[in-house]
Amino acid sequence: MDIKQYDFELPEELIAQVPLQDRASSRMMVLNREEKAIEHKQFSDIKEFLNPGDCLVLNDTRVLPARLYGAKEGTGGKVEVLLLHQTENDEWEVLVKPAKKVKVGTKIVFGDGQLVAECTELQDHGGRKVRFSYEGIFLEVLESLGEMPLPPYIKEQLPDRERYQTVYAKEEGSAAAPTAGLHFTNELLEDLQAYGVEIAYLTLHVGLGTFRPVSVDNIEEHDMHAEFYQVSKKTADQLNRIRENGGRIISVGTTSTRTLETIIRDYGTFTEASGWTDIFIYPPQQLKAIDGLITNFHLPKSTLIMLVSAFAGRDFILEAYHQAVEERYRFFSFGDAMLIV
Template sequence: MDINQYDFELPEELIAQVPLLDRSSSRLMVLNRQEKEISHRKFNEVQEFLNPGDCLVLNDTKVLPARLYGAKQDTGGKVEVLLLHQEADDVWEVLVKPAKKIKVGTRIEFGGGKLIAECTEIQEHGGRKVQFYYDGIFLEVLESLGEMPLPPYIKEQLSDRERYQTVYAKEEGSAAAPTAGLHFTRELLAEIEASGVEIAYLTLHVGLGTFRPVSVDQIEEHDMHAEFYRVSQETAAQLNRVKANGGRIISIGTTSTRTLETLMRDYGEFTEASGWTDIFIYPPQQLKAIDGLITNFHLPKSTLIMLVSAFAGRDFILEAYHQAVEERYRFFSFGDAMLIL
């Protein structure tokens, strides 16, 4: 399948650079898959489309302040380090700039020596493994020295790092936010729950591969990145009960969707599980786990627009994106949202 089938024209000024002051005041495009109808609402009206007995599935991953700026101990040369994922206690896979300057044995210090990284391995894809040295608790040191790893298309500095976290973020480990969840406030979630809609949580730690463009002409040849997920026994039992009672499973974001579809692919049901998933969802695959999806507007030619196309149909999704551009919706991480039912 040709990658150009998922291309569209996006004016650069529609890429949201800063979050709205009120998370839930973003716009909401509502897609009805059966009737092929599109309507335009506000996100804080989302509960009007939810029924008692439905279940929203939220990804409770928490973004690490994973971008560090330091200097080589031997030369003082500036180095940028981006944490990808933890290999062992203090061993991390990272990306470094400038990569050519970082050899095995190179030591980089941050915050005047509060944190030191020693390169222990050069990886095939150009990344590095590093061993960290520090006093105290690593996450506390990271909080004091690190910056939020905003996506490359966001050029503005973020004044409040909590705006790149969901209000329910709990499990540390992501290199990027599950951005569909950024629209929810605690008050809106409480209103939704009070209306009889259930809330379930799972964890998928988002990797930077989420922003990696598809560089092959044929979609089937794309090498999908892997991300760590965890679904508890409590969540699995909750989802099975909702389905048995006729409720709808509505996934909040592509990360929750990929996790739930991984369970269906590997186990054929909602079950307690954890591990790494490299699931790649694109048409004509059918999604088996979900009945609805809340998601943001994604990059052209991205694996994410392919996933939503598998759920709602490529032509319908591209028509919705065409309307989004015409109606001046805000795109990507800090942009507006889409509800597909």
């Protein structure tokens, strides 16, 4: 399948650079898969499209302040380090820039020596394994030294780093936010629950591979980066009950979707599980775990636009994106929302 089938023209000025002050005030495009109909709403209107007995599935991962700026021990050369995921204890897989400066044995010092990383292994595309040494608690040191790893297409600084977290973020470990959830406020979630919509939580720690454009011409040759997920017994039981009672499972974000589809693929039903998933969803695959999806507007030629195309149909999605450009929707992490039912 040719990657060009998932390309589209996107004016650069539509890439949202800053979040809206009120999370729920973003616009929301509503796609009805059965009727092939498109409506234009506000995210705060979402209750109109949900029923008592439906369930929203939220990814409660929390973004680490994973971008660190340091200097090579001995030479003082500047090095940028981006944490990807922890492999064991104080060892992490990271991306470094400039990669050519960092060999096995290179030490990088952050702050006034509060944190030191020693390279233990070279990997492809600027990847390295490093071992950190520090005094105290690693996450507290990281909070004091690290910056939020905003995507490269966002050029503005983010004064409040909590604005790149969902209001329900809890489990530390992501290199990027599950951005579909950024539209929810605590008040909106409480209102939906009072209406009878259930909330379920799972965890998938988002890696940067999720957001990279596919670089091969034939998408079937693309390799997904593996990401860690966890689904509790409470959530699995809740989702099975929702489905048995005829309620709809509405996934909030592609990360929640990939987790649920991994569970259904591997176990045939919602089951308590944890592990690593590299699931890659694209047409003509059928999604079996969800009945609806809340998502943002994604990069051209990305695995994310392929996933939503598998759920709603490629032609329908590209028509929706064409309308989004015409109607001046805001794109990507801090952009507007799409609800597909």
